[in-house]
Amino acid sequence: MIAALLLIAYASTVAGLGARLLRREWSSRAPRAAIVGWQALSTSVVLAILLAAVALALPFLPMRYSLSYLLNAHTITVVEHYETPLGIWPGVAGLGMVAVLAGLLAATTARAFRRTAQLRRSQRAALRLVGNRHPEGFTVVDHAVPVAYCLPGGSGTVVLSTAALEILTDRERELVLGHEHRHLRARHHLAVAYADALRRTFRWVPLFAEAHDQVTVLLEMTADDAASGAADRRSLAHALVALGTGVRPEAAMAASDTAALQRVRRLTAPPEPRRRGMGLMVGAAAVAALSVPVGLALAPAIEAATRDCCSLAAPPARG
Structure with a gap:
């Protein structure tokens, strides 16, 4: 014991x-x-x-x-x-509790993955109808709000709105695309899904809710670092500000709507060794x-x- x-x-x-x-x-x-x-x-x-x-x-x-x-x-x-x-009763009770929690975790994870997969399939179907393929490999949608996001799963899809293309410079567009492609290559959505499954299953444990929020922000910072070198951090920060009015679809990952202010301050501050x-x-x-x-x-x-x-x-x- x-x-x-x-x-x-x-x-x-x-x-x-x-x-x-x-x-x-x-x-x-x-x-x-x-x-x-x-x-x-x-x-x-x-x-x-x-x-x-x-x-x-x-x-x-x-x-x-x-x-x-x-x-x-x-x-x-x-x-x-x-x-x-x-x-034996403490052991029986312990195994019963673990079995219940494991079942809840499995059910929550399966339900979340199924729902997310359905959302992404419907979004891809919509993009095939309203989106246009850009020569640089991303999808463009006609929208008055500046939006940039990626849709994980399969080969992955990066989406920019026409408003985003109008307000971003060529270099800023490259940085935003690099940010989104980093999410796709590193499969950041899996880390978010793992944290989200623990958060939803163990709602009474504050650690898992905080871990989900922190991991979500840190993944964006990781993509920022991968997309921009020391000389391009301010350009990426400017792009985040320009895209700040956009909202990503559910089940997507976006460059601009997750802790944007915190990340802009980080990108514009002198890099610490x-x-x-x-x-x-x-x-x-x-x-x-x-x-x-x-x-x-x-x-x-x-x-x-x-x-x-x-x-x-x-x-x-x-x-």
């Missing part, structure tokens, strides 16, 4: 501490690393909750035999380290965040294996 309590305490602690660290200013300087951090943090919390239920139920799960064999320990000793004063090794540090922290729950879940079994080893190695007592 100690393992389950430690895992729940870990999930509660890391959710608050990790979010506090990830929302600091460094995340806007290294948005890709920050995205990895938010995804690892969210996954770590979910993993800890899942393993807590497994730890409570281990005394009656078949995997106890495989775990004992893997660690070269006696099954009875391993089971003793996971037993609870209340018997990036700390060397920031990506490596975040990567190491992400690995640790995913490894700690596994270590906490296995700790009682490892301790049991160590005890068995010591008892077998002890010399027989002499009378």
